[in-house]
Amino acid sequence: MATALPIAPDSADPTFDELLAARPALSLHARDGLLVEEVPLARIAAEYGTPTWVYSAGTLRRRFRALKAALEGAGLQASIHYATKANDNQAVLRVLRAEGAGADIVSAGELRATMAAGIPAGETVFSGVGKTLEEIRFALTQGIFQLNAESVEEIDMISAVASEMGVKAPVSLRVNPDVDARTHAKITTGKAENKFGIAYDDALPLYTRMASLPGIRPIGIATHIGSQITDGMSAYRAAYARLAEMVHALRAHNLPVERVDCGGGLGIPYRDEVAPTPEALAGAIKATLGGLGIPVMLEPGRWLVGPAGFLLASVVLQKRGAARRFLVLDAAMNDLLRPAMYEAWHGIVPVSPLARTAALSSADIVGPVCESGDTFAKGRLMPEMVPGDLVAILDAGAYGAVMSSTYNARPLAAEVLVDGARAALVRVRQTHEDLLASQRLPEWLAG
Ligand code: LLP
Numbered sequence: 001m002a003t004a005l006p007i008a009p010d011s012a013d014p015t016f017d018e019l020l021a022a023r024p025a026l027s028l029h030a031r032d033g034l035l036v037e038e039v040p041l042a043r044i045a046a047e048y049g050t051p052t053w054v055y056s057a058g059t060l061r062r063r064f065r066a067l068k069a070a071l072e073g074a075g076l077q078a079s080i081h082y083a084t085k086a087n088d089n090q091a092v093l094r095v096l097r098a099e100g101a102g103a104d105i106v107s108a109g110e111l112r113a114t115m116a117a118g119i120p121a122g123e124t125v126f127s128g129v130g131k132t133l134e135e136i137r138f139a140l141t142q143g144i145f146q147l148n149a150e151s152v153e154e155i156d157m158i159s160a161v162a163s164e165m166g167v168k169a170p171v172s173l174r175v176n177p178d179v180d181a182r183t184h185a186k187i188t189t190g191k192a193e194n195k196f197g198i199a200y201d202d203a204l205p206l207y208t209r210m211a212s213l214p215g216i217r218p219i220g221i222a223t224h225i226g227s228q229i230t231d232g233m234s235a236y237r238a239a240y241a242r243l244a245e246m247v248h249a250l251r252a253h254n255l256p257v258e259r260v261d262c263g264g265g266l267g268i269p270y271r272d273e274v275a276p277t278p279e280a281l282a283g284a285i286k287a288t289l290g291g292l293g294i295p296v297m298l299e300p301g302r303w304l305v306g307p308a309g310f311l312l313a314s315v316v317l318q319k320r321g322a323a324r325r326f327l328v329l330d331a332a333m334n335d336l337l338r339p340a341m342y343e344a345w346h347g348i349v350p351v352s353p354l355a356r357t358a359a360l361s362s363a364d365i366v367g368p369v370c371e372s373g374d375t376f377a378k379g380r381l382m383p384e385m386v387p388g389d390l391v392a393i394l395d396a397g398a399y400g401a402v403m404s405s406t407y408n409a410r411p412l413a414a415e416v417l418v419d420g421a422r423a424a425l426v427r428v429r430q431t432h433e434d435l436l437a438s439q440r441l442p443e444w445l446a447g
Helices: 016-021 041-048 057-073 090-098 108-116 133-142 152-165 200-212 234-252 278-292 302-308 338-342 432-437
Strands: 026-029 033-036 052-056 078-083 102-105 124-126 146-149 169-176 216-222 259-261 296-298 309-320 325-329 348-350 361-366 375-382 390-393 414-419 422-427
Touching: 016 026, 016 348, 033 041, 033 348, 041 052, 041 309, 041 390, 041 414, 041 422, 052 057, 052 302, 052 422, 057 078, 057 090, 057 278, 057 302, 057 414, 078 302, 090 108, 090 302, 090 414, 090 422, 102 108, 108 124, 108 133, 133 152, 146 152, 146 216, 146 259, 152 169, 152 200, 152 216, 169 200, 169 234, 169 259, 200 216, 200 234, 216 234, 234 278, 302 309, 338 375, 348 375
Parallel strands: 052 414, 078 102, 078 296, 102 124, 124 146, 146 169, 169 216, 216 259, 259 296, 325 361
Antiparallel strands: 026 033, 052 309, 309 325, 309 390, 348 390, 361 375, 414 422
């Protein structure tokens, strides 16, 4: 009989007003509905269609400045290398660059993107477990600031390429500190079983070996223990304390250490998580690495851009199944993959001002893709909605557009940047023609 009952909404969910109150980019206008900065989302939908990613330049700036101030406030000599993988849109990169961001990249494609946005390779870190020879060569040719090496095999590859080019590659060793960041299993990276980094006990011999290779200049050590870390500072502290210990051990062997790369991972509140502040992170770095007398680096992605982005979508239809009410959107898992991939919770707020006074009842919010996993949210309190009504999916600035696909032959959505009262298209919506244009038929099937 349970199937006949509507699923009880999770009463612990924050209300619309609570979600807005915690997101300074958003406000509700009595006539225009939900605004990002000073621009009504309804106007963006009318002008550019849906689904559309909307980014708040003001939020990007505010967050970058807050992080920088926290690091300075702790008296740290620190540089911020934005993890480009979180959002590689040129406009986003330029806003962050204007604030002074360097970059953390994981592919030649990302290096091209960051350089195109004016971030010099000389302020860019190249991370990742599988850099190809071509990518290493390209990065060295551009004058990359630092390559974070993750295996003995990779160190040999880097040395070979660099020697052939007649240069010494600046290499930092990514150490796996074997700490549990207690985040989602798919985004934890600092445990011994993960593919990332070099086992702690192998680091000293490997660093020694790096110093003896012709194409390598060892410059430091790095770590990154996971993403969306909301569980206080204990995992960070444990990891950084191990790095500090390692620096002492390297120095005791007369090995030079110029800097320590602290990685990224700082979490944000999507629902009601109590996320650590940048001040707490700066404090943990200061307490563990502050006494070494060398600069530190950070690679934040989500914390900078996550809360600055929204996925604006239209209701295609509202349907009543046997047991549930469904709101079917024109956005889907091919646009925002996080709920399907990590069971991620994202706030979803109606754009219309009328929705605030409407009666709410439980609904599942889904996309049109042919998979049950194409579900943005289950059992949310939502008003009755009709085709064309708009919703904003919150905190979609990080790992949103970058993880999109064209599954179900759905073109990649448009992207819009809002800056005060201005809004501009910063990525054109893909067309069906675009999807077909790169395909080729063998001559025996053509015609
Ligand atoms: N540095 C390295 C070496 C990384 O692998 C990552 C993220 C970062 C920095 C930035 O981490 P953040 O500050 O953004 O947490 N797609 C997943 C997240 C994957 C993170 C991968 N590495 C998600 O949507 O939750």
